[in-house]
Amino acid sequence: MSLAAVALRDRGFVAGATIATVMVVVAVSAPLLTALAGQDPTTYHDNLLDSARGGVPTGPYGGVSGDHWLGVEPGTGRDLFARIVYGARVSLGVAVGATILQVLIGLLAGLAAGLGGRWADAVLGRLFYLAPSDPAVLTCGKGCTPERLVEVRHAMGVDDPAHVQYAHFLQGLVAGRDYSSGAQARHCPAPCLGYSFETDQSVTSLLADRLPVSASLAIGAEVLSLLAGVGAGLLSGLRRHRWLDRLVNGLVLTGYAVPVFLVGLLLLLLFCVVLQWLPFPAYVPFTTDPLLWAQNLLLPWVALAIIQTAAYARLTRAGIQETLAEDHIRTARAYGLPERRIIWRRALRGAMLPLVTLTAIDLASIMTSAVLTETMFGLPGIGQLLVGAVNQIDLPVVVGVTLLTGLLIVIANAVADLLYAAIDPRVQLR
Amino acid sequence: MINQRLVTGAGADANAVTTDASVGPEQLAQLQPGSELAERVARGEFPATYYLAFNTRKAPFDDQKVREALSYAINRTSVVNSLGGTAVAGPSTTFLPPQKALGYQEYDYFPAGASGDAAKAKELLAAAGKSNLTIELAHENDDSNGLGPKAAAAVQEAFKQAGVTVKLTAIDSATYRDVTGKPATQPALSLQYWGADWPSGGPFLIPIFDGRQIITAGGNFNLAQYNDPATNAEIDAINALTDQSQAQARWGALDAKIGKLALTIPLAHEKDVYLFGKNVKNAVPDGWRGTYDLARVSVK
Secondary structure (H helix, E strand, O other), X not given: OOHHHHHHHOHHHHHHHHHHHHHHHHHHOHHHHHHHHOOOOOOOOHHHEEHHHOXXXXXXXXXXXXXXXXXXXXXXXXXXXXXXXXXXXXXXXXXXXXXXXXXXXXXXXXXXXXXXXXXXXXXXXHHHHOOOOOHHHHHHOOOOOHHHHHHHHHHHOOOOOHHHHHHHHHHHHHHOEEEEEOOEEEEEOOOOOOEOOOOOOEHHHHHHHHHHHHHHHHHHHHHHHHHHHHHHHHHHHOOOXXXXXXXXXXXXXXXXXXXXXXXXXXXXHHHHHHOOOOOOOOOOOOOOOHHHHHHHHHHHHHHHHHHHXXXXXXXXXXXXXXXXXXXXXXXXXXXXXXXXXXXXXXXXXXXHHHHHHHHHHHHHHHHHHOHHHHHHOOOOOHHHHHHHHHHOOOHHHHHHHHHHHHHHHHHHHHHHHHHHHHHOOOOOOO | OHHHHHHHOOHHHHHOEOOOOOOOHHHHOOOOOOOOHHHHEEEEOOOEEXXXXXXXXXXXXXXXXXXXXXHHHOOHHHHHHHOOOOOOEEEOOOOOOOOHHHOOOOOOOOOOOOOOOHHHHHHHHHHOOOOOOEEEEEEEOXXXXXXXXXXXXXXXXXXXXXXXXXXXXXXXXXXXXXXXXXXXXOOOEEEXXXXXXXXXXXHHHHHHHOHHHOOOOOOOOOOOOOOOHHHHHHHHHHXXXXXXXXXXXXXXXXXXXXXXXOOEEEEEEEOEEEEEOOOEEOOOOOOOOOOOOHHHOEEO
16 A cells, blocks of 8 residues: 555544645635635724724624624724634744754754763753843843943853853752852852842742642642543443443543633633632642642643543553453453453553553643643743743743753653553563 | 633632723623623723824934824724723823823814824825835834734724835834834834823923933933924923913923924823722722722722
């Protein structure tokens, strides 16, 4: 069978290729499509807006009409169909550009990594600090005189050659380092990640402040996801009823397909606004009040779990079915072991290996990059810290979060490997 | 989210006020007279003007005819909608916002109507020999301050009707003031916002129109680079007045006089609509800041 024939048999490929083709066709023929619709993306239609109500479109469904197929944009009255069609051009350009860049950077990073760990470290570390903005200028702020800039550069250590800066950075990580700012020097104890350019707080303490929030979010979300995912996977994997399998699969996949911000908003609307069963979330440390801690985090946990459950359920389902088909299960059944015991002790165990890996990765990634969830529910976690730092070009914080991310992923994977040995008798630690 | 919480008013939120989050469309829809929410809204007006600032030292804005033509072309309805509609902004034809305390005097020298007079603008441009003009407009890169892409596109669209092509230049909002406030880097045309520091016309007009306040090192607000000895003298004369009501009238008259030169195109003035919690008392915006004196607000 040719490659094309194989690809065409894959439903996922066909669906993806169709969407991509539609995008390209829409983007390329944008002027034609908007001409057909009799609209353009820039004309303001003030007459279609209800100005007293904040400039929302008049009429049902955001001003949908024969002229404006998808309605008009709030605040401007620009035709939404035309804007989306032209927006496809921008998205396509970004996608193509980003992919090319990604390949290029990946190639470079891969090359560096291939040359040895030391190289990879040096290249990645320097990529950050060699970014096109001068941190000293940013720190010095408005009305900075050249003399003052020299002082700031020196105090920050950015006047040293890059390899010296990098050596200092490493030294700070393991042994701490001293920063001299004019007359007085201050000691930054290990693990020192430097000081934020924006607030001058130590990056280590910034991370330490926010890690509990992110960890609370991640652990609770994982517990819920695992419970729901393994439960759903068991229900459908045992194939007792075909309709149950279908139903569970459908529900779980629906949850997976909805973006987290929508789930979050709907949860907030339902439980905090309409039913008022829960307060609007605000982080309460576990040590202050465990009950309030859980109450406030419940909604974000559920929001993340709804999205994550699908992956767990599918892995469990596949694992169970695979294990149940194996010889040792048949043997166990032949010996007359109770089915309950076969499922819990044997089948589930076999299904757990991939779950452990996924849980480890998910834990680390929620801890460091659940930006949308944190923003939506007002949780001051690591993700928010990172986005803020990126917007303000606060390099030490960006580097700190990146390093922490790497560390967490390494730890999570190491723990996963240890758990492998505990679960699977074939794996032995030497 | 803040407004949603105030609307819901669950738990401690019933005791809350905001000084930051003006209402959005979701809440405005619920503010119909007679509704519970209509009782919990404070409306104030902080004296402030959104405007287009010309640098009159740079072509083509050194030509008063061009500035006048663009003043005729502006579509204030679009601008107000882009700022969030008539609940939070109103059209302005004067540089001074409509507060008596600042000496507001009405004028509209280049009547653009609600949506711009493109024909009149074209006629003036043709008379000035500047048909098919292409200009650049600087604006902030996000809409949160009302000087972003939405407002800029509203201006662009209005000028297009008059045959003027506008190229938009987005500047990072964090450095917008720095770039536009330094004559060396100042764009020839930019979107600006100017709010009152004090309930008087003087502090509102002086940084913008006093020729002795052109600061070349940065932090300049006289973006027109306008330096007229008569205006400067009038400013000194009003500042010497001790009678507040006399001074008010003269600040208003001065604004009306400078307005004839079309150094700026006033676009809109600010209105403030704040929600407050169910248990909050005395949430009445004070006379001129558009928001509460927090020391006077209390909880039932």
